[in-house]
Amino acid sequence: MTEAKEPKASPKKPKLNLNRVEMPKQSEHERRHNFDEVALGYTWELAKEEASRCIQCKKRNCQQGCPVNIDIPDFIAALQREEIEEASRILKRKTSLPGVCGRVCPQELQCEQACTLNKKGAPIAIGRLERFIADWERTQGAPTMPEMAPSTGKKVAVVGSGPSGLTVASDLAILGHQVVLFEALHVAGGVLMYGIPEFRLPKEIVQREVQYVQALGVDLRLNTVIGINYSLDELLNTDYDAVYLAPGAGLPKFMRVPGENLNMVYSANEFLTRTNLMKAYLYPEYATPIKMGKRVAVIGGGNVAMDAARCAVRLGAQEVYVIYRRTRAEMPARLEEIENAEEEGIQFHFLCNPTGFLSDGRNNVAAMELIRMQLTEPDESGRRRPVPIPGSEYIMDVDTVVVSLGTSPNPLIPSTTPDLEVTRWGTVVIDERGRTSKARVWAGGDIVSGGATVISAMGEGRIAAAAMHEYLTNGQKKIIPPTPAKDED
Amino acid sequence: MYPIVDHEVLAPRVHRLRVQAPVVAEKAKPGQFVILIIDEKGERVPFTISDWDRDAGTVDFVFIEVGKTTQQLATLQPGDRLLSFIGPLGRAAEVDRYGHVVTVLSGYGIAATVPIIRALKEHGNTVTTIVQAPDKERLFGVHPLEELSDDLILALGTKGDGMMESTTVAIRKLLDAHPKKPVDRVIAMCSLCLMRVLSEMTRPLGIKTMVHLTPVMVDGTGMCGACRLSVGGTNRFACVHGPEFDGHEVDGWEVLMARRCTYADESILQQGFQCRGCSQW
Numbered sequence: 001m002t003e004a005k006e007p008k009a010s011p012k013k014p015k016l017n018l019n020r021v022e023m024p025k026q027s028e029h030e031r032r033h034n035f036d037e038v039a040l041g042y043t044w045e046l047a048k049e050e051a052s053r054c055i056q057c058k059k060r061n062c063q064q065g066c067p068v069n070i071d072i073p074d075f076i077a078a079l080q081r082e083e084i085e086e087a088s089r090i091l092k093r094k095t096s097l098p099g100v101c102g103r104v105c106p107q108e109l110q111c112e113q114a115c116t117l118n119k120k121g122a123p124i125a126i127g128r129l130e131r132f133i134a135d136w137e138r139t140q141g142a143p144t145m146p147e148m149a150p151s152t153g154k155k156v157a158v159v160g161s162g163p164s165g166l167t168v169a170s171d172l173a174i175l176g177h178q179v180v181l182f183e184a185l186h187v188a189g190g191v192l193m194y195g196i197p198e199f200r201l202p203k204e205i206v207q208r209e210v211q212y213v214q215a216l217g218v219d220l221r222l223n224t225v226i227g228i229n230y231s232l233d234e235l236l237n238t239d240y241d242a243v244y245l246a247p248g249a250g251l252p253k254f255m256r257v258p259g260e261n262l263n264m265v266y267s268a269n270e271f272l273t274r275t276n277l278m279k280a281y282l283y284p285e286y287a288t289p290i291k292m293g294k295r296v297a298v299i300g301g302g303n304v305a306m307d308a309a310r311c312a313v314r315l316g317a318q319e320v321y322v323i324y325r326r327t328r329a330e331m332p333a334r335l336e337e338i339e340n341a342e343e344e345g346i347q348f349h350f351l352c353n354p355t356g357f358l359s360d361g362r363n364n365v366a367a368m369e370l371i372r373m374q375l376t377e378p379d380e381s382g383r384r385r386p387v388p389i390p391g392s393e394y395i396m397d398v399d400t401v402v403v404s405l406g407t408s409p410n411p412l413i414p415s416t417t418p419d420l421e422v423t424r425w426g427t428v429v430i431d432e433r434g435r436t437s438k439a440r441v442w443a444g445g446d447i448v449s450g451g452a453t454v455i456s457a458m459g460e461g462r463i464a465a466a467a468m469h470e471y472l473t474n475g476q477k478k479i480i481p482p483t484p485a486k487d488e489d
Numbered sequence: 490m491y492p493i494v495d496h497e498v499l500a501p502r503v504h505r506l507r508v509q510a511p512v513v514a515e516k517a518k519p520g521q522f523v524i525l526i527i528d529e530k531g532e533r534v535p536f537t538i539s540d541w542d543r544d545a546g547t548v549d550f551v552f553i554e555v556g557k558t559t560q561q562l563a564t565l566q567p568g569d570r571l572l573s574f575i576g577p578l579g580r581a582a583e584v585d586r587y588g589h590v591v592t593v594l595s596g597y598g599i600a601a602t603v604p605i606i607r608a609l610k611e612h613g614n615t616v617t618t619i620v621q622a623p624d625k626e627r628l629f630g631v632h633p634l635e636e637l638s639d640d641l642i643l644a645l646g647t648k649g650d651g652m653m654e655s656t657t658v659a660i661r662k663l664l665d666a667h668p669k670k671p672v673d674r675v676i677a678m679c680s681l682c683l684m685r686v687l688s689e690m691t692r693p694l695g696i697k698t699m700v701h702l703t704p705v706m707v708d709g710t711g712m713c714g715a716c717r718l719s720v721g722g723t724n725r726f727a728c729v730h731g732p733e734f735d736g737h738e739v740d741g742w743e744v745l746m747a748r749r750c751t752y753a754d755e756s757i758l759q760q761g762f763q764c765r766g767c768s769q770w
């Protein structure tokens with residue numbers, strides 16, 4: 001257990017402080033017109049105050065709620081002792097991307113949901129504290145370099161530089177392996193760069209993590225598509241002893257309804273890639289344009305839909321509608337982002353679903369046809385399915401549509417690797433330690449889950465990196481503490 | 490970074506660049522393309538590979554100045570570097586022994602089809618090439634086509650210089666002689682409008698007609714869906730499943746053209762897609 005600095009715990013139960021410290025944000029009015037970060041982060045004063053609310057539970061509920069088992073009570077205790085550097089060190093034991101996770105993790109479903117104080121409705125704002133620590137560390141100059149193991153002489157290829165690939169690349173580099181990280185796009189970071197907008201996750205933070213990974217000696221090869229420039233077998237048969245696949249799930253899903261290919265109907269991937277990766281919001285300084293109308297409909301209810309809708313607001317749309325076939329309660333997006341979207345004036349249309357798109361006569365979208373939906377009684381799993389209400393079709397005028405129904409794995413690598421086992425959804429099959437059906441190949445992240453979270457992509461990377469290291473060193477004892485860790489204390 | 494090693498002006502506003510990109514050269518095949526970015530603020534823009542040299546590690550493409558990126562490319566000189574150069578993307582053009590193949594080219598297609606024609610000849614085909622250009626001045630790249638093709642027809646858009654023949658008239662003549670003088674396959678890399686017309690002309694005769702489609706693209710690897718189009722009733726991504734498609738199976742040409750012109754000048758839109766701003770003339 002962490003030792004408390006106080007001489008003796010007071011005999012009385014301390015009074016619980018249920019005043020969760022709010023994080024300052026840009027005003028709704030202001031932020032509708034810029035791409036700057038919305039949440040401004042805690043000051044040290046605010047962080048101290050929030051940390052002081054933590055009652056240091058013996059049961060460590062929060063830690064159990066964390067997908068990568070961060071020693072949450074310990075880093076909060078360090079903050080209580082005003083040892084920010086120590087807090088940072090504790091964080092970094094389990095996450096290599098605290099500045100990212102602190103901003104985009106769905107804490108309300110993870111650590112904060114599990115937090116003891118959540119029973120009283122005021123969980124510790126663990127994400128905000130994590131973010132505070134990461135941001136503090138960034139102002140302290142170059143990140144401290146970990147101790148590097150001597151070279152093992154083994155060479156590993158990591159495919160895809162999203163959170164999962166970055167994690168494996170850094171873990172294996174630290175363990176002494178030579179790592180080459182292949183990325184299809186012209187910048188590293190995966191969804192963190194092309195999907196999640198600047199106002200939620202500044203790109204500078206992501207690039208700093210990428211530079212850190214490069215500073216560990218990882219050889220980043222941008223503009224290189226595995227499955228095109230090199231097949232997986234070529235990698236295995238030439239230089240590499242093992243491969244980690246983390247190409248994400250980048251293939252956009254469409255609805256397959258009439259008119260879906262009309263001009264000005266975008267996939268969320270195109271809309272977000274133009275806006276975020278290519279910086280279309282800075283057009284014409286940046287060369288990539290994005291054409292946007294006045295009435296924008298975003299179809300879907302997840303984080304991706306929230307991001308697209310909020311980008312549309314900032315790009316100058318007059319009205320932005322989110323079209324979701326269930327209700328607010330079922331929306332998969334993070335609560336915080338739904339609230340942000342509401343504050344920014346985005347209009348939510350629940351219990352309806354597009355059945356087609358209509359042309360203006362020149363093949364630009366001018367309207368969409370929707371049908372009203374209702375939720376069935378809960379089935380055995382307790383889930384209420386949306387079903388259309390017959391005859392309830394209606395028309396809504398829109399001049400831009402962003403289809404945001406999720407993505408599935410890009411078939412490029414599986415289709416060029418016949419002996420790599422995939423499910424019928426195209427996700428790569430792995431065992432509990434990330435090993436695929438193909439010898440010397442591991443996988444993790446969205447290519448395995450079909451689309452999950454940054455932290456799970458990272459966590460799967462951690463587990464696979466440990467397994468790969470074991471393989472590469474012929475069953476030598478593992479050195480990094482991989483995830484389920486009862487190893488501390 | 491990808492250094493430019495050669496820059497040749499082929500005709501007014503038409504350029505050929507040679508780029509040092511061994512990884513791309515290594516796997517390039519006829520009909521494939523690259524996506525390049527000039528600098529940090531640049532757009533991702535696709536160009537068809539017109540030649541390559543695996544030993545030297547170079548890749549060539551020919552482009553026409555139509556807008557921001559292509560105008561900027563036109564100013565680059567050997568020694569300048571491109572930020573990004575990704576490829577070879579898309580599927581290679583289908584090449585086999587067909588018999589008599591007619592190729593119809595305009596714009597950059599005049600250069601970008603050369604590797605396909607070369608491969609067709611290697612497979613023992615007879616090739617008739619029809620080249621369309623707005624006028625003599627803007628005609629380029631005839632020499633290699635002359636050497637490779639069994640027959641070369643020039644269709645120049647301006648009247649009165651003796652060589653004028655409209656592309657569709659030239660094709661009509663060839664199709665009228667079919668099947669006595671059979672046309673076994675048509676391959677077109679020219680404007681969308683012309684490719685559509687061609688497909689309609691050959692459809693009743695059942696002559697397989699391959700078109701090279703160039704919808705607006707962003708990533709070029711199947712991630713954004715910008716390049717989607719309906720082929721034979723299913724959605725296809727031109728960057729992954731194409732850019733070569735069977736013209737008789739392409740549905741929704743109008744939608745394709747509207748999408749292609751999303752970022753074209755509004756005035757071009759109003760002219761009913763006359764392809765003025767189109768790099769394929």
Ligand SMILES: Cc1cc2nc3c(=O)[nH]c(=O)nc-3n(C[C@H](O)[C@H](O)[C@H](O)COP(=O)(O)OP(=O)(O)OC[C@H]3O[C@@H](n4cnc5c(N)ncnc54)[C@H](O)[C@@H]3O)c2cc1C
Nearest residue numbers: 160162163164184190191195226247248445446452453454
């Ligand atoms: C708009 C949006 C918002 C999101 N918001 C959140 C959020 O708030 N919180 C959260 O936890 N999660 C969020 N997610 C989900 C989260 O981003 C993903 O689960 C996570 O990024 C998956 O990581 P990954 O490493 O598996 O793949 P990715 O991040 O997708 O990275 C894969 C990388 O591999 C590259 N690649 C693909 N194919 C190849 C190839 N053949 N060769 C070489 N490189 C290749 C890709 O270009 C990409 O850079 C969001 C996702 C999106 C799209």
Ligand SMILES: Cc1cc2nc3c(=O)[nH]c(=O)nc-3n(C[C@H](O)[C@H](O)[C@H](O)COP(=O)(O)OP(=O)(O)OC[C@H]3O[C@@H](n4cnc5c(N)ncnc54)[C@H](O)[C@@H]3O)c2cc1C
Nearest residue numbers: 535536537552553556557558559597703705706749753768
């Ligand atoms: C697979 C493919 C192969 C191509 N090969 C060649 C080639 O070998 N030589 C050549 O000169 N051109 C080629 N093009 C077209 C070329 O990409 C466009 O001319 C170029 O993007 C114009 O950019 P710009 O900034 O100069 O002009 P802009 O002013 O941006 O656009 C002019 C017109 O070019 C088209 N265009 C713009 N951006 C894109 C984009 N990202 N993707 C596709 N089309 C776009 C649009 O129709 C637009 O109206 C190809 C396109 C595709 C899709």
Ligand code: SF4
Nearest residue numbers: 054055057062115116
């Ligand atoms: S569960 Fe909540 S209160 Fe308890 S230690 Fe964790 S963060 Fe602190």
Ligand code: FES
Nearest residue numbers: 709711713714728
């Ligand atoms: S260009 Fe993005 S999917 Fe084809």
